[in-house]
Amino acid sequence: MKQPMWKKLACMGLIVTAAIVSGCGSGEKVAVVNYQTIAMKSPKVKAIEAQIETKNNEIASRLEAAQKQGLSQDELQSKFAEAQQEQAIFMQSKQNQVESMVSAQCQKIAKDKGYTIVLRNGMVPYGATDITDEVIAGLNQGSSSSETK
Template identity: 40%
Template sequence: MKDMWKRMATGAMMVCALGLVAGCGSSDKVGVVNTEKIVQESNKAKDLNKEMEAKQKEITDRLAQVQGTQSEEEFHNTQMNAQQELQIFGQAKSKEFKAYVESNIQSVAKEKELTVVANDQAIMTGGIDITEDVIKKMNEGTPSEEASK
């Protein structure tokens, strides 16, 4: 008799546990975002590209000024240092942009009460596309020359 109660209790707990596990995913609201589109259309990305181009031009001009005044070995070292400077600058700007995008995605996700946001390429079907909302939010705080025209 005790064994039968144990089996019934164990079975009831398993049914409850199965119900809990099955219900876990059903209340999640999943958002998707197209990061490539954000990079192409956001003013922040356009501004960062302009900064990178300006930095590259600055370094190229600097190298052109010292090219005839240094030995070949010194100029090679100067080129290597300039390349490293540009790489560090690019990494810093990339990190800055990534943090900016993530904070805007989190903000939009909170507004839309989404529990999960994934890259649209990682999701086969479904999800709420928040790409345009993220771009709009990013562009609110970042005036670009093209947006002001």
């Protein structure tokens, strides 16, 4: 009876060792990006945020003008609902624009540096390389080249 138990333990040890060794050779390179830092430091993202603010101010002034016209409560509610919808659509399109710019820059850096995975900061507890500054630099290069075109 002792011999079969010994064989089982040895077999389990080999399986665990094989699993550990096979996981060590995967060679995954993981990078992280901090979107808050990009929003604070990238002139291109700040310009998009300024566009959003300008649109919000325009919508607010239109709503003020509508209130001063003496429209009925139903008409005001209708204008307010339209304005909210317009604001949401504009905001979503600008957020998508920022997301696609950052994503494209992350893909370029990942390809150039051999990263297999790029995640948002906070999703990886440790062991990843922060490429936020490289993304910001790439966005800045992209903005200067697109402005000259």
